Amino acid sequence: MIVGAVLGGILGDMASDTFEEETAEFIRWKLI
Structure with a gap:
């Protein structure tokens, strides 16, 4: 989730x- 938040x-x-x-x-929310 952290990685997704950063990438997002x-x-x-x-x-x-x-x-x-x-x-x-x-x-951003879609990727998280």
Whole structure:
């Protein structure tokens, strides 16, 4: 779960550059 949270956070930050924050948050929770 910790690894998923870290990867989710990284991907979330990357996604926020091109997608909306809500989408990045959704992706983050999806991976966790």
